[in-house]
Amino acid sequence: MSKAISKIVSTAVPLDIANIDTDQIIPARFLKATSRDGFGDNLFRDWRYNSDNTKKDFVLNNPTYSGKILVAGKNFGCGSSREHAAWAIKDAGFDVVVSSFFADIFKNNALNNFLLPVTVSEDFLQQLFNAIEKDPKTIIGVDLEPQTIMANGRSEKFEINDYKKTCLLNGYDDIDFLLSIRGDIEDFEGLYATRY
Amino acid sequence: MPKTLFEKIWDRHVVKTIDGGPSVLYIDRHFIHEVTSPQAFKGLEKRNIELFRPQQIVATADHNVPTLNQHLPIKEELSRIQVQTLVENCQKHHVELYGLGHPYQGVVHVIGPELGVTQPGMTIVCGDSHTSTHGAFGAIAFGIGTSEVEMVMATQCLLQSKPKLMRINVEGQLGKGVTSKDIILYIIAQISASGATGYFVEYAGSAIRDLSMEGRMTICNMSIEMGARGGMIAPDQTAFDYIKGREFAPKGTLWDKKLAQWKQLFSDEDAKFDKEIFIDAAAIEPMITYGTNPGMGVGVTGEIPATADPKALTYMGLEGGAKIKGQKIDYVFIGSCTNSRIEDLRLVADFVKGRKKAAGVEVWVVPGSKQVEQQAIREGIDKVFAEAGFQLRQPGCSACLGMNEDKIPAGKYCISTSNRNFEGRQGPNARTLLASPLTAAAAAITGEVADIREFI
Numbered sequence: 001m002s003k004a005i006s007k008i009v010s011t012a013v014p015l016d017i018a019n020i021d022t023d024q025i026i027p028a029r030f031l032k033a034t035s036r037d038g039f040g041d042n043l044f045r046d047w048r049y050n051s052d053n054t055k056k057d058f059v060l061n062n063p064t065y066s067g068k069i070l071v072a073g074k075n076f077g078c079g080s081s082r083e084h085a086a087w088a089i090k091d092a093g094f095d096v097v098v099s100s101f102f103a104d105i106f107k108n109n110a111l112n113n114f115l116l117p118v119t120v121s122e123d124f125l126q127q128l129f130n131a132i133e134k135d136p137k138t139i140i141g142v143d144l145e146p147q148t149i150m151a152n153g154r155s156e157k158f159e160i161n162d163y164k165k166t167c168l169l170n171g172y173d174d175i176d177f178l179l180s181i182r183g184d185i186e187d188f189e190g191l192y193a194t195r196y
Numbered sequence: 197m198p199k200t201l202f203e204k205i206w207d208r209h210v211v212k213t214i215d216g217g218p219s220v221l222y223i224d225r226h227f228i229h230e231v232t233s234p235q236a237f238k239g240l241e242k243r244n245i246e247l248f249r250p251q252q253i254v255a256t257a258d259h260n261v262p263t264l265n266q267h268l269p270i271k272e273e274l275s276r277i278q279v280q281t282l283v284e285n286c287q288k289h290h291v292e293l294y295g296l297g298h299p300y301q302g303v304v305h306v307i308g309p310e311l312g313v314t315q316p317g318m319t320i321v322c323g324d325s326h327t328s329t330h331g332a333f334g335a336i337a338f339g340i341g342t343s344e345v346e347m348v349m350a351t352q353c354l355l356q357s358k359p360k361l362m363r364i365n366v367e368g369q370l371g372k373g374v375t376s377k378d379i380i381l382y383i384i385a386q387i388s389a390s391g392a393t394g395y396f397v398e399y400a401g402s403a404i405r406d407l408s409m410e411g412r413m414t415i416c417n418m419s420i421e422m423g424a425r426g427g428m429i430a431p432d433q434t435a436f437d438y439i440k441g442r443e444f445a446p447k448g449t450l451w452d453k454k455l456a457q458w459k460q461l462f463s464d465e466d467a468k469f470d471k472e473i474f475i476d477a478a479a480i481e482p483m484i485t486y487g488t489n490p491g492m493g494v495g496v497t498g499e500i501p502a503t504a505d506p507k508a509l510t511y512m513g514l515e516g517g518a519k520i521k522g523q524k525i526d527y528v529f530i531g532s533c534t535n536s537r538i539e540d541l542r543l544v545a546d547f548v549k550g551r552k553k554a555a556g557v558e559v560w561v562v563p564g565s566k567q568v569e570q571q572a573i574r575e576g577i578d579k580v581f582a583e584a585g586f587q588l589r590q591p592g593c594s595a596c597l598g599m600n601e602d603k604i605p606a607g608k609y610c611i612s613t614s615n616r617n618f619e620g621r622q623g624p625n626a627r628t629l630l631a632s633p634l635t636a637a638a639a640a641i642t643g644e645v646a647d648i649r650e651f652i
């Protein structure tokens with residue numbers, strides 16, 4: 001499922017709520033699978049559905065909004081380390097999540113699944129929400145090479161470390177890299193055992 | 197150059213550092229459980245590689261297990277498959293498993309320390325965010341995602357960027373009825389649920405040093421609830437005494453050698469932190485949360501802030517400006533990796549002895565491990581609970597995350613000793629109030645949020 005990403009140009013789905021935790025993204029009772037697939041159906045399950053009816057006012061159920069970019073409030077992805085949260089978002093068709101602040105573990109999990117977390121300023125985030133509210137067809141452009149996000153004629157640079165950027169652009173993952181240095185790891189173990 | 201506790205441990209585990217990127221960090225111990233490991237095993241099989249160091253992994257079944265009739269096959273099919281998959285994966289890949297029915301089975305963060313697997317100076321990871329618990333022993337311990345579980349299985353290493361460092365100093369004496377759980381709920385209420393994002397936290401100060409290992413684990417456990425990558429406490433005699441003699445603790449001359457090294461694990465006098473916070477222990481009341489993240493907490497005699505997030509209050513069915521004391525409670529859950537150790541059960545039993553639960557309140561006590569359960573029975577704690585009308589169940593994560601049958605019904609109020617009060621955490625539309633075991637016990641007796649200090 002690993003796939004390189006570089007440029008994403010799309011409309012966005014706005015979720016103007018702060019502190020969205022992983023229990024909201026994918027409730028624990030849906031974590032019983034033993035494979036990585038199919039979690040998208042239960043993304044934001046309890047916000048999207050009543051016992052069996054759809055909650056019409058929830059943004060993911062509103063056909064006005066669509067796209068590959070999820071724009072969310074501050075401190076997105078806090079809570080548990082469940083990677084299922086990143087799988088569910090990716091599986092639901094998103095390639096980018098934009099917020100002014102991400103929880104650490106979520107960020108790592110997202111990157112490991114080629115879901116790009118883009119951290120923007122509080123101000124820029126608010127403008128995004130305003131722009132999408134005014135026109136749900138607002139196009140957002142995220143370009144990984146120059147590390148920019150653009151919308152409504154305004155752009156901002158975002159941070160990502162060089163190593164991760166190379167991985168995303170080329171579709172490499174950390175395991176490939178770590179396996180390639182297994183010799184170094186064995187040498188380290190030898191030395192470590194004599195010291196500690 | 198003076199170093200922090202974190203830096204001392206980190207530096208000795210760095211295999212190499214990538215230019216402009218993270219470090220390759222060597223991992224000493226890896227705990228796994230049934231929920232976040234199956235996809236990692238599958239990933240390895242797909243790549244056609246073996247586990248690199250299976251003897252450094254310990255597995256248990258905890259998140260999804262029933263807490264009644266554990267000797268019977270698990271009724272719910274998906275849960276049964278998940279637990280069975282763990283058993284098969286561990287057999288196939290030669291990983292030590294303390295599964296259902298094993299005398300060492302229990303919540304992963306309870307059994308690691310209890311068995312002496314967790315030791316000072318180690319790097320410890322698990323596919324569970326509360327891995328920070330193990331930091332109480334002076335280890336770098338943190339939660340990881342499933343892709344990272346796979347990395348550690350494949351290479352015993354992770355790619356990690358060095359976090360910023362924060363020290364939280366808690367000085368002074370705790371008041372009557374105030375426990376370590378109240379300290380951490382107080383800290384999170386002060387700095388918010390994202391106040392430590394990007395940091396690794398060291399807890400220090402006289403109030404921390406005075407705590408037992410159980411109390412320290414409760415504090416480190418909840419580090420993640422303020423966004424921290426992990427939390428840790430410098431190991432001292434209290435830690436060494438706790439570890440000594442445990443099943444997997446070093447023995448004989450190896451013990452002496454390790455002990456000498458462990459005694460070097462503290463932050464040097466002039467070590468630099470990116471941020472320091474000072475807390476006065478005497479100012480801390482028994483705490484309780486009113487909202488939908490662990491930062492939304494107040495002292496038990498306090499008021500729900502009038503400015504509190506309306507969405508959270510609507511979900512909780514509470515009103516800003518109102519007193520939290522006196523709020524009616526339907527369920528009491530005493531358990532989870534935050535507060536399910538023998539010391540927690542003893543504390544509750546001491547208070548409950550000779551008292552009875554309030555009518556209409558359902559009380560579940562779920563021990564953190566098989567060993568805790570057996571110890572409670574040996575001490576007669578089971579009888580105290582039975583007389584009070586508390587149900588003592590079998591070990592697991594239980595209503596902490598409601599993955600098994602132990603769910604709080606929609607709209608009901610549960611006072612819980614666990615670590616998360618997120619919407620739906622304990623079941624769809626369940627309303628969770630986080631508190632210490634003592635405050636939970638007081639609620640069990642009175643049927644409402646009560647001030648434990650009025651009873652002791």
Ligand code: SF4
Nearest residue numbers: 326532533593596597
């Ligand atoms: S008890 Fe709760 S917090 Fe602890 S490991 Fe289990 S689910 Fe996670």
